[in-house]
Amino acid sequence: MTPLDYEYLRKALKDRSGLDLSLDKQYLVESRLLPLARRLGLTNISDLVQKMKNGAEQTTAEVVEAMTTNETFFFRDKLPFDHLRDEILPALLQARAGRRSLRIWCAASSTGQEPYSIAMCLKELGPAVAGWRFEIIATDLSQSVLEKSKSGLFTQFEVQRGLPIQLLVKYFKQTGELWEISPELRAMIQHRQFNLLQDYTQLGTFDVIFCRNVLIYFDQPTKISIFERLAKRLEPDGYLALGAAETVVGLTEAFKPHATRRGIYLPNTKSPSIVPAAKPLGQVAGLRAG
Amino acid sequence: MKTCLVVDDSSVIRKVARRILEGLEFEIVEAEDGEKALELCKNQLPDAVLLDWNMPVMDGYEFLRNLRRMPGGDQPKVVFCTTENDVAHIARALHAGANEYIMKPFDKDIVTAKFQEVGLI
Numbered sequence: 001m002t003p004l005d006y007e008y009l010r011k012a013l014k015d016r017s018g019l020d021l022s023l024d025k026q027y028l029v030e031s032r033l034l035p036l037a038r039r040l041g042l043t044n045i046s047d048l049v050q051k052m053k054n055g056a057e058q059t060t061a062e063v064v065e066a067m068t069t070n071e072t073f074f075f076r077d078k079l080p081f082d083h084l085r086d087e088i089l090p091a092l093l094q095a096r097a098g099r100r101s102l103r104i105w106c107a108a109s110s111t112g113q114e115p116y117s118i119a120m121c122l123k124e125l126g127p128a129v130a131g132w133r134f135e136i137i138a139t140d141l142s143q144s145v146l147e148k149s150k151s152g153l154f155t156q157f158e159v160q161r162g163l164p165i166q167l168l169v170k171y172f173k174q175t176g177e178l179w180e181i182s183p184e185l186r187a188m189i190q191h192r193q194f195n196l197l198q199d200y201t202q203l204g205t206f207d208v209i210f211c212r213n214v215l216i217y218f219d220q221p222t223k224i225s226i227f228e229r230l231a232k233r234l235e236p237d238g239y240l241a242l243g244a245a246e247t248v249v250g251l252t253e254a255f256k257p258h259a260t261r262r263g264i265y266l267p268n269t270k271s272p273s274i275v276p277a278a279k280p281l282g283q284v285a286g287l288r289a290g
Numbered sequence: 291m292k293t294c295l296v297v298d299d300s301s302v303i304r305k306v307a308r309r310i311l312e313g314l315e316f317e318i319v320e321a322e323d324g325e326k327a328l329e330l331c332k333n334q335l336p337d338a339v340l341l342d343w344n345m346p347v348m349d350g351y352e353f354l355r356n357l358r359r360m361p362g363g364d365q366p367k368v369v370f371c372t373t374e375n376d377v378a379h380i381a382r383a384l385h386a387g388a389n390e391y392i393m394k395p396f397d398k399d400i401v402t403a404k405f406q407e408v409g410l411i
Contacts, residue, residue, distance in 0.1 A: 058299075078406075148304075157400070158405070160392065160396070160400045160403065161400060161403050162407075164407055165380060165384065165390050166384065168380070169381060169384070171376060172374060173377075174377055
């Protein structure tokens with residue numbers, strides 16, 4: 001791969017997905033794109049770049065997908081799910097007792113381990129939430145990871161990383177070599193292909209947003225823009241969960257860190273972007289999108 | 291340093307497990323069947339047991355039932371590590387007092403995840 005090829009790929013990825021590759025990520029590009037190049041019958045990455053330059057739309061889409069697919073596992077980092085169970089859900093069950101419904105957005109949901117982990121947390125609430133309606137919107141840029149997520153099928157290796165054995169027995173069924181998540185949990189999740197650079201209004205408003213381990217790939221202005229737009233999709237008493245290496249501090253006034261729960265952020269109600277009128281407006285937007 | 295008793299009739303598996311667990315800063319004791327493991331536990335209870343199911347003399351399931359009946363035998367965290375990977379076996383193991391369950395083949399990530407799950411690391 002020549003420096004010019006790398007420059008072309010960096011720009012194409014930035015334009016398409018917002019992925020911001022630093023100048024020293026050639027190894028990452030090679031490890032992800034060489035298998036793709038070979039699969040397409042090409043010998044190297046320069047040929048792949050040439051194909052993109054010639055306007056092969058499908059190839060460009062596959063390159064973006066190969067570069068943005070990220071590792072995930074059930075209950076990744078554990079802590080955000082403890083926060084969800086111990087603080088976020090109890091608070092929201094009280095606050096939404098009239099409406100008896102919650103909407104949760106998993107932005108960059110990858111192969112589904114995160115939305116299914118959230119679904120399990122909700123199910124574990126048991127009879128306390130009988131009659132409640134839970135909606136988890138799982139979005140990702142990559143169609144192929146969404147397909148995998150939709151299938152609800154996981155390998156033995158995948159179900160052993162982060163998933164407590166009791167939950168495996170409770171919510172999965174063995175089908176041959178694979179483990180299939182229960183239809184009940186699958187029904188709680190709606191999958192949508194979605195680019196975080198896109199307009200979010202069509203998604204409606206949410207009580208909780210999980211946007212973890214994806215912002216690290218964006219540059220500063222993109223991060224800021226995403227935070228501002230996430231704030232508009234979140235109810236004033238909602239919660240935003242970020243990845244362990246991510247923060248809003250120094251980037252935006254739209255959110256403030258939770259006083260005690262690390263990785264959890266709250267809409268900053270003093271921010272002009274969410275004046276008190278945001279609640280009724282948000283509900284209207286939610287109804288339209290629903 | 292916490293101790294982990296590795297019980298498996300395959301010396302290769304014991305060696306692999308030892309390497310992974312020593313990397314997680316456990317002191318390792320090995321046994322090749324359930325009976326030998328039980329003898330070791332009578333001397334001193336480990337903090338953790340990584341336990342195969344199928345072994346000669348006494349299998350892992352029998353060992354677990356015996357361990358849980360010993361004075362203080364409810365203390366060690368027991369993680370099964372076996373090729374028995376069907377729900378029926380898993381349910382039986384949990385019912386007998388297993389804390390976690392690893393389906394072979396396994397690697398460092400899985401052992402680490404499972405040991406974290408039961409609070410050993």
